[in-house]
Amino acid sequence: MAKMVRLISKYCGNVRPDSVEDYVKAGGYAALKKAMGMGPLDIIEEVKKSKLMGRGGAAYPTGIKWEQAYSITKNPKYIVCNGDEGEPGTYKDRLMLGQNPLQLIEGMTIAARVLDAREGYIYIRGEYKAIQETVKKAIENAVKAGYLGDNILGTQFSFHLEVVSGAGAYVCGENTALVESIEGKAGRPRIKPPFIKNAGLYLKPTLLNNVETFSCIPYIIDNGGDNFASYGNEHSGGTKLVSLSGNVENRDVYEVPFGITLRELVYEIGGGIPEGRTLKMVQLGGSSGACFPEAVLDTQLCYKDLKSKGISLGSGAVLVLDDSNCIVDFVKCIMEFFVHESCGKCTPCREGNRHILMLVEKFADGTATKADFEKMKRICDTMKYGAFCGLGQTATTALITCLKYFKEEFEEHIEGKCRAGVCSLNGKEAK
Amino acid sequence: MKGTVVSEVLTKYDNSKDRLVQILLDLQEESGQNYIPREWLEEVSQKLDTPLTKVYDVATFYAMYNLDPKGRYVIEVCKSAPCRSRKAETLAQSLEKLLSIKMGETTADGLFTLQHTSCFGACDISPAIKIGEKVYGNLNEDKLAEIIRAYREGQK
Amino acid sequence: MKTVNILIDHINVNVPEGTTILEAAKKVGVSIPTLCYHPDQKVKANCRICLVEVKGSKGLNTACSTTVWDGMEILTNSKMARDARKTVLELILANHPQDCLSCIRNGSCELQKLTNEFGLNKISFDNVVERKAKDNTNPSIVRDSSKCIKCNRCVEACNEVQTVGAIYNSHRSYEYNITTAFDMPLEESTCIYCGQCSLVCPVGAIYEKSDIDKVWAALDNPDMHVVVQTAPAVRVSLGEEFGDGRGGIVTGKMVAALSRLGFNKVFDTDFTADLTILEEGTEFIGRVQNGGTLPMITSCSPGWINFIEKFYPECLPHLSSCKSPQQMFGALAKTYYAEKAGISPDKIFVVSIMPCTAKKYECTREEMRSSGYQDVDVVLTTRELARMIKQAGISFDSLEEEEYDDPFGITTGAGAIFGATGGVMEAALRTVYEVLTKETLQNIDFVAVRGLTGIKEATVNINGMDVKVAVANGIKNARLVLEKIKSGECDYKFIEVMCCPGGCIGGGGQPVGTTNKDRECRICSTYEVDKSMPLRKSHESPAVKAIYEEYLEKPNSHKSHHLLHTHYVDRKNK
Numbered sequence A: 001m002a003k004m005v006r007l008i009s010k011y012c013g014n015v016r017p018d019s020v021e022d023y024v025k026a027g028g029y030a031a032l033k034k035a036m037g038m039g040p041l042d043i044i045e046e047v048k049k050s051k052l053m054g055r056g057g058a059a060y061p062t063g064i065k066w067e068q069a070y071s072i073t074k075n076p077k078y079i080v081c082n083g084d085e086g087e088p089g090t091y092k093d094r095l096m097l098g099q100n101p102l103q104l105i106e107g108m109t110i111a112a113r114v115l116d117a118r119e120g121y122i123y124i125r126g127e128y129k130a131i132q133e134t135v136k137k138a139i140e141n142a143v144k145a146g147y148l149g150d151n152i153l154g155t156q157f158s159f160h161l162e163v164v165s166g167a168g169a170y171v172c173g174e175n176t177a178l179v180e181s182i183e184g185k186a187g188r189p190r191i192k193p194p195f196i197k198n199a200g201l202y203l204k205p206t207l208l209n210n211v212e213t214f215s216c217i218p219y220i221i222d223n224g225g226d227n228f229a230s231y232g233n234e235h236s237g238g239t240k241l242v243s244l245s246g247n248v249e250n251r252d253v254y255e256v257p258f259g260i261t262l263r264e265l266v267y268e269i270g271g272g273i274p275e276g277r278t279l280k281m282v283q284l285g286g287s288s289g290a291c292f293p294e295a296v297l298d299t300q301l302c303y304k305d306l307k308s309k310g311i312s313l314g315s316g317a318v319l320v321l322d323d324s325n326c327i328v329d330f331v332k333c334i335m336e337f338f339v340h341e342s343c344g345k346c347t348p349c350r351e352g353n354r355h356i357l358m359l360v361e362k363f364a365d366g367t368a369t370k371a372d373f374e375k376m377k378r379i380c381d382t383m384k385y386g387a388f389c390g391l392g393q394t395a396t397t398a399l400i401t402c403l404k405y406f407k408e409e410f411e412e413h414i415e416g417k418c419r420a421g422v423c424s425l426n427g428k429e430a431k
Numbered sequence B: 001m002k003g004t005v006v007s008e009v010l011t012k013y014d015n016s017k018d019r020l021v022q023i024l025l026d027l028q029e030e031s032g033q034n035y036i037p038r039e040w041l042e043e044v045s046q047k048l049d050t051p052l053t054k055v056y057d058v059a060t061f062y063a064m065y066n067l068d069p070k071g072r073y074v075i076e077v078c079k080s081a082p083c084r085s086r087k088a089e090t091l092a093q094s095l096e097k098l099l100s101i102k103m104g105e106t107t108a109d110g111l112f113t114l115q116h117t118s119c120f121g122a123c124d125i126s127p128a129i130k131i132g133e134k135v136y137g138n139l140n141e142d143k144l145a146e147i148i149r150a151y152r153e154g155q156k
Numbered sequence C: 001m002k003t004v005n006i007l008i009d010h011i012n013v014n015v016p017e018g019t020t021i022l023e024a025a026k027k028v029g030v031s032i033p034t035l036c037y038h039p040d041q042k043v044k045a046n047c048r049i050c051l052v053e054v055k056g057s058k059g060l061n062t063a064c065s066t067t068v069w070d071g072m073e074i075l076t077n078s079k080m081a082r083d084a085r086k087t088v089l090e091l092i093l094a095n096h097p098q099d100c101l102s103c104i105r106n107g108s109c110e111l112q113k114l115t116n117e118f119g120l121n122k123i124s125f126d127n128v129v130e131r132k133a134k135d136n137t138n139p140s141i142v143r144d145s146s147k148c149i150k151c152n153r154c155v156e157a158c159n160e161v162q163t164v165g166a167i168y169n170s171h172r173s174y175e176y177n178i179t180t181a182f183d184m185p186l187e188e189s190t191c192i193y194c195g196q197c198s199l200v201c202p203v204g205a206i207y208e209k210s211d212i213d214k215v216w217a218a219l220d221n222p223d224m225h226v227v228v229q230t231a232p233a234v235r236v237s238l239g240e241e242f243g244d245g246r247g248g249i250v251t252g253k254m255v256a257a258l259s260r261l262g263f264n265k266v267f268d269t270d271f272t273a274d275l276t277i278l279e280e281g282t283e284f285i286g287r288v289q290n291g292g293t294l295p296m297i298t299s300c301s302p303g304w305i306n307f308i309e310k311f312y313p314e315c316l317p318h319l320s321s322c323k324s325p326q327q328m329f330g331a332l333a334k335t336y337y338a339e340k341a342g343i344s345p346d347k348i349f350v351v352s353i354m355p356c357t358a359k360k361y362e363c364t365r366e367e368m369r370s371s372g373y374q375d376v377d378v379v380l381t382t383r384e385l386a387r388m389i390k391q392a393g394i395s396f397d398s399l400e401e402e403e404y405d406d407p408f409g410i411t412t413g414a415g416a417i418f419g420a421t422g423g424v425m426e427a428a429l430r431t432v433y434e435v436l437t438k439e440t441l442q443n444i445d446f447v448a449v450r451g452l453t454g455i456k457e458a459t460v461n462i463n464g465m466d467v468k469v470a471v472a473n474g475i476k477n478a479r480l481v482l483e484k485i486k487s488g489e490c491d492y493k494f495i496e497v498m499c500c501p502g503g504c505i506g507g508g509g510q511p512v513g514t515t516n517k518d519r520e521c522r523i524c525s526t527y528e529v530d531k532s533m534p535l536r537k538s539h540e541s542p543a544v545k546a547i548y549e550e551y552l553e554k555p556n557s558h559k560s561h562h563l564l565h566t567h568y569v570d571r572k573n574k
Ligand SMILES: Cc1cc2nc3c(=O)[nH]c(=O)nc-3n(C[C@H](O)[C@H](O)[C@H](O)COP(=O)(O)O)c2cc1C
Pocket: A053, A054, A055, A056, A057, A058, A059, A060, A082, A083, A084, A085, A086, A087, A170, A171, A172, A173, A174, A175, A208, A209, A210, A211, A213, A214, A389, A390, A391
C-alpha cells in the first residue's frame, strides 16, 4: 500500500490559491459541472459510498449527515464550513484554505446544490487573517468566473459565500458555538436539542462540515464514491490529512490512506525522532486526544482499530514527544490550554479544569500526595461524563490516558523525582 | 462628512449586529495600540442598538481582543503542547531578556507587548511566535534577537 | 396525547411524550437536585447538578433537559450519578464563600438546602473563591458576585423577561461572570431596579438592599411618630414567608404584626390607590376632552418609570403625571396627616411595605419631597417585613387579626386590585365610566384585562365613544406597546403598564422563589379581596371624598398637583 497519496491535496502548491484559471486548468470544477447534472440523492449516494467521515474530529458519516439535512423540509438552509482549526498540533485546514481554497468552495457549492441552499459561510479562525484574505479573493474570482454567486454556470442555481472571522476561542470549533460566533455573539455552546441540522445559524437548518470534509467532495463526485473509498480499508474510506508536530524530523501535513500504521506515520513519513533521542509518547487528535507509548504504535490509522484501543483520530494531529519531555509537565501544559479555552458556562468544565491544573501543578512541584490521584479521577470522570459540551468532555482525555500509560512518572514526582529533569520540584525542597 | 472611527467601521458592515466579532477586530486594528477603547464599545452598543453588556461579553470572551492599550507590536508566544515540546518556554525567557519586560508587560517605549497565546497552527515550525499577522518559527535566541532588531529599526 | 413507558429506578411509569426526566422522576416520588432549573424559564442545563444515568447512552444526562423516550431506563441514584453530582456540588462549594450564618439567604438558599441534603462532610477541593467587593451603592439592589453560581437565571429575568440587559455574561473559563458591562455599579448601568433578578437567584448573589436597621432605629426613637403603609400586593404574599399556602390573604395578621413591631399607625396604601384613580382618571378625561397626549400611560410602577426614562424618553409625554400611590401617601402623611394629628412633619417617619425593590429607589428621588421633607423615609420589601417579624420573635400564625388605622384605612376593592396586572386599568374604568356617563356601571368586572397574558386589550363604550385600552404585563410587553406608539400604529387611548410580570403581586420584593403559579394564586386572592369589599369603586370611598373636601379641593387641583403629581427626566445614556 502506498504510504502517501494525493487525492485531495493534489493541487496544493501547483495552483495559485485564488486563481480560478489555474484551478480549472488543473481539473477543478469538473465535479461541480458533473453535479449540476446529477440529482441531489445521487450526489448523496456517492458521498455515502465514499465512506467519508467528518474530518473535524467527531467522525460523523458525511453521507448520512447530508441525507438528514436533505430530508429536512424547512427553508432556507445554510451551508457552513468549520475552519476554526483550534486543536493544538493541527494545521491541515491551514494548508487547504491557504493553498487551494477553490476546492473547498467547490465542495460547499455542491452541498448547496444538494440542499438548495442560497447562502454559506466559511468560518476561519482569527489567527489565520492572511488566509482569510486569500479565501475572500478566491470567492471573488469564483463569482467572476461564474462558478459562484448568481446563476452558477448559467443555471438558475445561485449560492453566495462569505468569510467570517473568529477572534481567538478554541470552543468556537464546536458547532453550536461556531454558529453563535457567526451571529456576532460570544461562542458559548447552545443546548442540544435542537441540533443545528434543524435549528442552527439564525435558527435555520444548517449543514456544517470541516474544511477537509468539504475538500474531499469534488474528488468523490469526480471519481465516484467507490474510488475514494478504495484508498482506505474496509472500515475507513479514503485518505486523511495528518499534521505531524513535536519531536519528529519531518513536520508537515501529509495525505495518507487509511490503514497505515502509526509507526509508519512517525518513523517512515515523519522520519523518526531527531537528535538520536527515543520516543516517549504520541498524542493523537490534538490536545483533546489520547496519549500512548511506543507499544501502541502498531495500531492502524483507521477509525475502528483506533477505537478498539480507546483512541479517536480526532483532527488527525500527531504530536510526538521524545524522552526529553516530562509527562507531568506535558499534562500541565494541556490543562493550561483547557483552563484558558473553557467557555465557562458549565460547572464541571469551568471549575474542574482549574482544579485539575492545580493538582497537576502539585505533582510538578513535588507536593502531591497519593490522595491527589483520587481527586483527579473524580473530576476527570465528572467532566468526561457530565460536561455540557465536547470541550469539557474531552479536556481530560490526555490526563486520563497518561495516568493509564505513564502513572509511574506521576508517582516519581511524589517522591521528588522528574526523570526528564524538566520539573523544578521546588515545593518538595521547600517542604 | 467624515464619521467617527466607529461609524466608519460599522458602515463597512452595514451596521449589522451579526458582524460584531469582525467589527471589534477592525476597531482594535484602528486603535493603533491593539486594544478597543471603552468609549468605542459604548458607541458600538448605541449605534447597533445592542445592550452594552452584550458587546462587553463579546469583547471579553475572545482572546484576541484587548481592553487595555498594548504596544504597537504584540508579540505572542505560543504555549501549546507542540511548541512546548520544542522548548517554547526558552523563547519566552529570551524575549523577556531581550526586551527587559516580563510576559504580559509592555516596553516603556510602547513598542512591544509580550504575551502568551494558544496554538495558532504553526506547529510545523514550532517553537513559534506571532507578531500581528506575521508568524515566525523554528526560533532560537539568535533569530529572536534578529527579529526584534528588525522591528526596532523599522521604527526609525 | 401520546405517552411513553419508561423505567425510573426500576419503577415503571407512563408519562406524556416530551416529559423531562426531572418531571417524570417526580411522578415516582424522586426529586432530583437542581440549581439552574427554574419552572418558568428556559432549560439551561449549565449547573450539571441533576446528572442521572440513562442506560445505553454514553456519559450521564441532565434530568432537567433530557426528554424521555419510550423504553428509556433511568437510574437516578446509581453510583456513577451520585458521584458526579457530589463532585459537581463540591466544585461549586470550592468556589463559594461559605458564609451561610451571615448570609441573607440563610434558610432560603437552594445551594444550602442541597448541601444539607447531600450530607457532605467535607469539600475535597481547595477553596478558590475570590472575594469581590459587593455592589451596594444603589438604594435597591445588592450584587455579591462572589456568591454567584453562574446559573444564569437572573440573566434570563433581566434580558428576556424584562428586556433590560443590565446584567449579562462576560469573560470565559474561571473568569466567567454574570455582571454589568465593565463591572460598573448597577446605578451606572441601565438597571431599572425591578428586582426580578433577585426573585430567581437561587443563592445570595443578588438581593434587596436591606433597610431594616433604619426602621428599627426609627421605632426605637421615642421622639419619632412612625407610620407605616402596606401595598395592596403584600397582604396576599406575606403569609408565604410563614409557611402559609400560596396567596393566602393575611391582611389582619399583617396589621397586627406591624402594631406589635411598634408602628404608631398602620395605614393602607389602598387609600392612595383610590386617590390615584381620581387623579389619574381626571387627568385622562382632561386629555381626551382637551386634545392632550394620548394614549396616556399609567405611572404607578417605579421600575416602569425607570425604564421609560432610560430607554424611551421620547415617550415621556404619554405618562400620567400622577405619582405612585406610595409616594402620594408619603406626601399626604407629612402634610395632611401631620396637620390633622398635630405632629410636626419632621417628627413623622414614613415606612412603606412594598412588594417592590424599585420603590426603594423611588423614595430617594429628588421629586419626591413635596412635603418639604423626604416624603417616604424607608421602603421595606415583603421579604424584609417578614424578616423583621421573625427578628422580633412574633409568631405570625397565632396573631389576632387587627384593622387599619384611620384616616388612611378606609378603602375600596378598586384600590385593592392595584396589586394585580390589569388592576389599575380596571379600577380606572370603574370610575371614569361613571364620572363621564353619570350612570351606574352594570358589570364592574373587566375580566378581559385580568391575568398573566402579556398584552391585554379591552374596548369600553363611554357616551357612545369606543375607548380602546390596553394592559402591558411586564417590561417586555411594555416595550412592544411603546414601539407601537412610536410607529404610529397604536389606537389605544389608555394603557396600564406594570413593570413586574403579574403586576406588583409578582414584584421584585416578594418572597424569593416566586413562580408564575404563585402569581396566579396571588392574583386570585387579590380579586377575592376586591369582591369582599363593601365598596368597589374608588370615587365612592368616603375617605377619598373627605380628603378632597377637607384638604385637596378637587382632583387635579393646584394642591393635588403640588402633592400628588410629578415630572420625569430623560435619563438615556447618550
Ligand atoms: C471543543 C470543540 C472544538 C472543535 N473544533 C473543531 C475545529 O476546529 N474544526 C472542526 O472542523 N471541527 C471541530 N470540532 C468538531 C465540530 O463540532 C464538528 O463536529 C465538525 O466541525 C463537523 O464537521 P465534520 O462532520 O465535517 O467533521 C470541535 C468540537 C469541539 C467539541
